[in-house]
Amino acid sequence: MITLDNVHKSFGSNQVLRGVNLHVAKGTSMVIIGGSGTGKSVAIKSILGLVTPDSGTITVDGTDVTKADRDAFLARFGMLFQGAALFDSLPVWQNVAFRLLRGSLAKPKDEARAIAIEKLRRVGLTPDVADRLPAELSGGMQKRVGLARAIAAEPEIIFFDEPTTGLDPIMAGVINDLIREIVTEMGATTMTITHDMSSVRTIADHVAMLHAGKIRWTGPVADMDGAHDPYVDQFINGRAEGPIEAVR
Amino acid sequence: MSILAALGRVILGLFAAIGRVSIFGGKTLSHLVRPPFYPREFALALLNIGWLSLPVVGLTAIFTGGALALQIYAGGARFNAEAVVPQIVAIGMVRELGPVLVGLMIAARVTSSIAAEIATMKVTEQIDALVTLSTHPMKYLTAPRVLAATLVVPLLVAVGDIIGIFGGYAVATGTLGFNAAAYIQNTVDFLQLRDITSSLAKGAVFGCIAALMGCYFGMNSGRGAQGVGRATKGSVEAAAVLILAANFVLTGVFFSL
Numbered sequence: 001m002i003t004l005d006n007v008h009k010s011f012g013s014n015q016v017l018r019g020v021n022l023h024v025a026k027g028t029s030m031v032i033i034g035g036s037g038t039g040k041s042v043a044i045k046s047i048l049g050l051v052t053p054d055s056g057t058i059t060v061d062g063t064d065v066t067k068a069d070r071d072a073f074l075a076r077f078g079m080l081f082q083g084a085a086l087f088d089s090l091p092v093w094q095n096v097a098f099r100l101l102r103g104s105l106a107k108p109k110d111e112a113r114a115i116a117i118e119k120l121r122r123v124g125l126t127p128d129v130a131d132r133l134p135a136e137l138s139g140g141m142q143k144r145v146g147l148a149r150a151i152a153a154e155p156e157i158i159f160f161d162e163p164t165t166g167l168d169p170i171m172a173g174v175i176n177d178l179i180r181e182i183v184t185e186m187g188a189t190t191m192t193i194t195h196d197m198s199s200v201r202t203i204a205d206h207v208a209m210l211h212a213g214k215i216r217w218t219g220p221v222a223d224m225d226g227a228h229d230p231y232v233d234q235f236i237n238g239r240a241e242g243p244i245e246a247v248r
Numbered sequence: 249m250s251i252l253a254a255l256g257r258v259i260l261g262l263f264a265a266i267g268r269v270s271i272f273g274g275k276t277l278s279h280l281v282r283p284p285f286y287p288r289e290f291a292l293a294l295l296n297i298g299w300l301s302l303p304v305v306g307l308t309a310i311f312t313g314g315a316l317a318l319q320i321y322a323g324g325a326r327f328n329a330e331a332v333v334p335q336i337v338a339i340g341m342v343r344e345l346g347p348v349l350v351g352l353m354i355a356a357r358v359t360s361s362i363a364a365e366i367a368t369m370k371v372t373e374q375i376d377a378l379v380t381l382s383t384h385p386m387k388y389l390t391a392p393r394v395l396a397a398t399l400v401v402p403l404l405v406a407v408g409d410i411i412g413i414f415g416g417y418a419v420a421t422g423t424l425g426f427n428a429a430a431y432i433q434n435t436v437d438f439l440q441l442r443d444i445t446s447s448l449a450k451g452a453v454f455g456c457i458a459a460l461m462g463c464y465f466g467m468n469s470g471r472g473a474q475g476v477g478r479a480t481k482g483s484v485e486a487a488a489v490l491i492l493a494a495n496f497v498l499t500g501v502f503f504s505l
Binding site for chain 2: 050074082105
């Protein structure tokens with residue numbers, strides 16, 4: 001469904017992606033792991049068109065993302081950002097229903113609010129949260145609102161950027177379980193970026209390890225522990241010694 | 249040679265910056281005329297830029313008008329021309345001080361606020377989030393603010409002009425011994441339509457510059473708190489300088505040609 005073919009991207013002299021090749025099949029959950037600064041976020045943002053690759057092609061269902069109609073293309077996606085990226089000036093329900101209040105997916109205000117409250121309930125938040133501002137919520141609640149916004153328009157493809165960063169282990173577990181449940185019931189294709197190995201084991205069908213701007217290893221999550229790749233082995237076991245330099 | 253190279257780099261950088269701002273302005277204009285439109289964002293911008301700026305504009309204008317009356321009276325007394333206070337206060341406020349001071353106040357209050365808000369949105373990935381939600385950031389954030397500022401700052405200038413003239417009137421009639429009715433009559437008689445239209449036109453241009461600079465620096469801010477700070481500072485500096493430069497050009501257009 002999503003294919004990255006020899007994608008390169010540099011920022012000045014910093015070569016972030018150096019020929020990324022990756023395929024994500026329809027309806028599967030792909031988790032990309034790798035150290036900080038290895039280009040995981042850039043890879044995902046390249047698919048969405050937030051970053052323009054220097055070379056290589058990215059296709060979704062065989063269509064080059066640079067040639068697709070932007071509105072129709074983006075309407076297929078939902079995304080949970082690392083810091084939730086909620087709009088400070090809007091109450092929670094309008095954040096969740098943002099896409100439903102404007103553009104090609106616009107619905108009447110009452111209907112959009114009802115959908116937002118239903119999505120908030122789905123992520124474990126009560127309706128009284130709907131009229132609060134994002135700044136009044138805890139980090140975990142903001143992540144849940146971000147998750148509700150990502151699924152509000154029932155997209156075919158959902159991206160999760162570090163979904164558990166900054167959360168305590170219990171809340172991280174709650175978010176991981178929520179993502180897994182939602183992905184399963186919606187049948188969506190998902191890509192997740194994370195350093196959190198408990199997230200990987202909960203969310204992933206397939207795992208890809210990005211290192212030095214290239215996919216170092218990819219395979220089913222069940223094969224990850226027996227990958228016999230020193231880079232993967234060091235990363236998933238969190239060892240300071242190994243081929244990946246601890247100080248980068 | 250190195251001095252020439254450095255000078256060349258500065259000049260090339262200046263032209264590049266002018267080009268980037270011009271392209272940004274052109275894109276803003278194109279988003280202003282093409283749907284979708286965001287009336288809620290436009291209404292909020294009108295409120296923030298117009299209504300909420302009234303206190304600072306009013307206070308600035310009244311003190312400036314009062315001080316202007318005192319200065320003209322003291323200066324005019326040197327050659328027995330104290331009687332020109334109403335005329336000079338009126339012309340000074342309407343042609344120059346009203347639009348320029350309101351423009352600079354808007355640069356301080358609104359440009360900085362727009363730049364800080366948009367830069368923070370960029371740093372916290374809210375701009376990226378807008379894109380993923382099929383909403384063009386320039387259409388949603390820039391176009392409503394620039395349009396609102398262009399429309400509402402002339403009204404603020406008009407209010408500033410009136411309050412500034414009132415400041416001069418209050419000082420002149422309260423402490424300088426001017427007759428109230430004669431002061432008003434002199435003010436009204438002396439002002440021409442051209443003075444008022446130039447004042448309002450300057451307001452529109454200054455409002456557009458102030459909002460455009462806030463949006464431009466916000467959208468192009470660097471990372472982190474330092475990036476937000478630099479964007480805010482840069483936006484106010486650029487807006488203030490451009491407003492003063494535009495004032496010079498517009499004064500030439502209205503009164504020298």
